[in-house]
Amino acid sequence: MMNDTWQRLKSDRYGMGGLMVVAAFAFIAICVWSGLLGQGWSEVSGNRWESASASHWFGTNLLGQDIFQRTLFGTATAFEVGLIVTLCSTILGALLGALSGWYSNGWLDEVILWIKGVLDSIPFYLFAAAIAYALQGNTWAMHVAMIVTFWTTTARIIRGEVIRIKQREYIEAAQAIGLPDLLIIFRHVLPNTFHILLVQASIVFVAAINTEVILSFLGLGIQDGVSWGLMLAESSQEVLAGHFGNFIAAGSFLFILLMGFNLLADSLQDAVDTRRVIQ
Amino acid sequence: MPNTIKIAMLLGLLLLGGCGDPPATQNDVPVKTYKHAMDGAPGSLDPAQSASLYANFMVVNLYDTLYRYKYLARPYQLQPNVAAGLPEISDDGLRITIRLKPGVYFMDDPAFAQGVGRELHAHDFVYSIKRHFDPASRAQGAWLWQNRIEGLDDWKVAGSDYDTEVEGLRALDDYTIQITLIQPFPQLIHTLTQAYAAIVPREAVEKYGQMLSSHPVGSGPFRLDSRNDTRAVLVKNPDFRKEPFDLEDEGYDPASQADLGLHVLQGKIPPFVDRLEFEFITEDAARWNAFSAGELDFIKVPVSQFDHVLSTRSPLKLSPQLGERYHFEASPESGFIYTNFNMADERLGHHPDPHQASRNRALRCAMVKAFDWEKRNEIFFYNIGRVFPGALAPAVPEYDPDADISYNRRDVQGAIELLQANGWNENTLPTLDYGFPNSVTERQIFEQFRNFMMDAGYPSSKIRPMIFATYGDYQRAYSQGKVALINSSWTMDYPDAENLMQLYYGPNASPGSNSANYDNPDYNRLYEASAAMSESPERTAIYRQMNQMLIDDCVSINGISRTLLFLWDRNIIMKPDRSFLGGYFMRFVDLAEPSRAAP
Amino acid sequence: MKTPALSVSNLRIWFESGSNRNHAVDNISFNILPGEATGLVGESGCGKSMTALAILGLLPAAGIKTSCSSIKVNGIEISRLSQAQRRDILGRDIAMIFQQPGTALDPVFTIGSLIGATYRRHFGGSKQVIRQAVCESLESVGFKDPGQIAATYPHQLSGGMRQLAMIAMATICKPAVIIADEPTTSLDSATRSIILQQLARLQKSHQTAVLMISHDLGVIRQNCNQVLVMYCGRLVEKTDSQHLFAHARHPYSAGLVSCIPQINVQQGSSLASIPGQVPTADRLPPGCHFAPRCTRARPVCDEAAPELDDAQGVGVACFRPLS
């Protein structure tokens, strides 16, 4: 199954393009984490609002910090947020979705559906703001806000899929020989939803990066460090005075990464969706 | 399809619903409108709750106070507003008698009998001050008069019954107020210029309760027409008392003010404009753009535009192109910005062990040395802010322009040596939380601060940002001692240095205004000794001595007073103010050409 | 000789992937005379339904290409028409009945409006006229209360009734040709015979030519005059239906016929079947496609494809036909 998916993905030019973009950004992020790039994000290395030059590729900001370094560091922030949120919300969504689907129409399902309904009914930014305030000052406030809201979609999809899988013969057989439910869920049901989780994770990743930008602008973003959202928030105070460095740097990095991810997510979806391939 | 029509109608209705606020222009009479930009919105318009600069600006236009400052005189001089003259003060300074002008009326409002505004009397003033001592009114100005007026604090303890008389705050008759002080309080009259001391009719409070804050009923030159989160419109109060404008009486200085064209106002009856439109625009860039587009008559120029506005920095000169369209004024702020150390934090502040206390002092002084005022001034204040040591800001006469400013001079090497000499190194340096309410600029200020400290070898991981969602949350946190480095600003309440010295008075420690929690018995004693003194050479000497204590103890990285740049359309005749006079100037604003095409 | 109601010549359908052409339908030709029914039989996936869609011009879709020398309805060439011109023909001169009555009708419209829309599209007319035509058409397929049926939604009818409604829709414009693609496959046998009877009746009364596509030889025998046997996209035998059941000449046809379960099968005798599997379109054997499964195959069968010679109206594409 995964092998086929990879084969199909490989034959999709756009998807491979997207993958390459994502990989390039991931490489930047890894370099930042391991201390090879972007370490001067906070350092004042020039005068304020210098224009682009050999030493400051994207110029400098108000404080005289190098915008290029900050953009690179922002890449790592984006990946950190994206990875953590994606991983946690996907796991949470998969687990709760699987339980909900396996025990569909039981009380556990009802409770999970209720929680989902409640979380879905609160406007997202308000909710994120609320969590960010409730966890005021906590480094992970924004991550938690996103995880708590993003898992519901994954759970809904997995629930539907599990209900379908549950009716397959081998699952019924496993039940018939008395395997415990949890074992069946983890060994036989969840692995069969892996391709769906993969697609969903790529979508969540995009959403997380996008949301980080908005939350940072609203002042609910990361605590220490720099992110593209913070740079854009900074730029919103500068562009009307004619300083576009932050806007162009963060805006274009953000655009290219999102574009790469969207293309990847699209072709992943095509690659795992056999129905669509046949058509 | 009838359904389509219904939907279309519904949409139409919704759209109409969104179109509130029809223009109040009468076609035949030209309406004089002055559009004023503010960088924040007022909350409550109840005088008792007018804590913010923005609320102050509006409240003094809606309500009356006993005193105000002269429109044009600098330094500021008191001027009677609804008081008939300056107060009569007994020789011991404890008894103050103030007479009111007769014929001052509240604006018509359903709160009054038959809806007609009645005359403003002395008991209204007494009532308005008492409100600050009534928990039910959610008043915020009690600190101005706490432990100052005979019987007022006891009145509160007794349950805030307005029908009970307070001995030290009495209306002798309709037009005479008598205030009895516990000890001399030379700044009292200044407090009576504050919006907190604006006079509110009891009927309105009783009718509107908490909603008074959005439904002002005063006797001021303007009435509230409409208001939302982004703008407020005030219209002329036609019944405002007729007092002809007198240039000389307002302290006109032809030498410096001739260019403003104020002479044409002589003898006219304020308020001169029909409408005041306040635009609350928090984003600098948006405010500037709206001003450039002609949507506003006045702006406090955002720092990011200083480059564009000024042709030279010293002397401050407006660029010639802008000079054709705008009047320009550079005005020093009546306050300052500073970063306090939390002295109650034993890791860097006061410490019972003298050795540790001295090490902590060295740490603070090293941080002061590492701080680069020049850079701070350049980046955030375009190098036109005024840096000074200690708490005596340039806004007060006690400020010593010849003082030693080595406190403000950066000395990274000195800082490093000082740290080393006192056994501070990467491992022993404490991890400090630097607090700020969330905003892009605050974050930039923090990053700059951290950079300064890093230059002196402070590890960047040991200066941590502590970000708060709201200013109130930040205040709560530092009031509770959770913040080590407190970046803050102080705006003076009245033009007297006492208002600055109290910032480091021990008993004013958190949650009071002494957010540094500085508690030096010597300082406290001097403060108490000078409390009853008015501005005088003796007091100046004491204040300078106290200021030196702040410097020697490295209590705070202070400070800088910003220079504010104002621009206003040449069509507008006025001298704007953002400090003590504040919103009072608006009644004297006039337009050279009354009717201009609406934008 | 009468003009055929439907005449198809040299129809080809293929998938294009890269430089390869995989033929799903390979060069088939046939005629159907007015009032006659022709059966098109073959196993699932042999290209029957595609042939039908290609005749209607509904095929060119992603990756599928068609070509033909001509397709004529009542002597009028329709294969070269533009989409807009073709739409005038579809439903009026040639109509189709689909396999799944459950999904073939738009669920959110009433039967009446669906049928009426077909009529209005081709003939126009007032609401009254259309309503009248709809009722007549529904009545002609045997509904007792056409007015009520017209007001119902497809999901409110049983499968058989839906298929009858479908027939009513196909016949409302009295087309010259009706293509019925497995019209009874998804129905139970009682309903099936009603449907077949109605079709046969309408075919007689309107002199309609019917192309009946089915894998069920029983249906063919009951309704058709002529039979076309298709295997892997090729016509392997063209004959009249009685003749096929008595003397199938192509080994594949014979195999099909022998697969028909007999009511009077003796206990114990096993059902005949054709050995092997139908090859997929991209792995067709060269020569005769049936050769690998054919018990009578000779080396020549693997090398060249036998032609179908139907000069006499019947024919077989086999080097060694049964006699």
Place this chain on the structure above:
Amino acid sequence: MTRSYVARRLLYGIPLVLGVTFISFLLMVYFGPDKTYELLGKNPTADQIREVRQALGYDQPFMLRYADYLKQLVTLDLGLSDSSGESVSSILGRTLPISIALVLPGFVLGNIAGLMLGLMAAWYRGKWLDKLIMSASVVGMSVSFLVIIIGLQILLCTPYGLNLFPVRGWQVHDLGSYLYFVTVPTLALVFVTLGYNTRFYRAVMADEIDRDHIRTLRAYGASPFELMFKHVLKNSLIPILTRIMFSIPFVVISGSLLLESYFGIPGIGLVTFNAITSGDQPVLKAVVGLTGVLFVLALTVNDLLYSLVDPRVAKP
């Protein structure tokens, strides 16, 4: 459609409303921003701090405050703003129409344009037009809302661009001024939603186009116009309606939050944002509570609409 059905549907909404109000109350009010210090004067005493907390009701036990909140929602007596003292109902009454007027054109245009593009792409599936539309929508989806807003502002509202529209504000008194102020926010909203909408509509339409009954209609000579606008559209109404119904509360609150705070428009989003940053709990409570209620209403209305557009859904 019986009244009792509607009542029953609404009844099902009660646990949901309870959940929404409870969670939002817990987060936004109990752990939420604290207004005490903003309402204190300088040099406050411990007594004054206590007084203010009492006046704000912070000293009450949690369950009591929550119960009060529910009572407020039920009686629609939402109290007074802690910031301006204005009654919350009048704030909502003043700001909601503005928000609706602000987001409605963008919402409607974004959906209609998305629908049209989605239809076109689905109809020409696999052709170059489809590929063009889909590529454009991926590009659209990859631009952050914030970048769009800032970019449009630079392009349309500043001397660096065309300088045609105001940077901010909302002084609407007739159609002209409405268009003057609404254009840029509308464009931003259309731009940011168009990519997502187009893909959604294309997916829905592409599914519908593949249906057997569409093939039937084509076999009977139906024109593309009739197919798409009558049959495909009507059959996809359920997912479309669901999407639209469910996004309304969110567009009004979340969408306007960013737009209004950026463009300085005094709608419900800005009020909410200000309530968050100033800790104005009565306003926050009202907005969140009402959104929850609105959402449940949307759910109910949505179910009712299902039975209107799709005969297969049993008439209640």
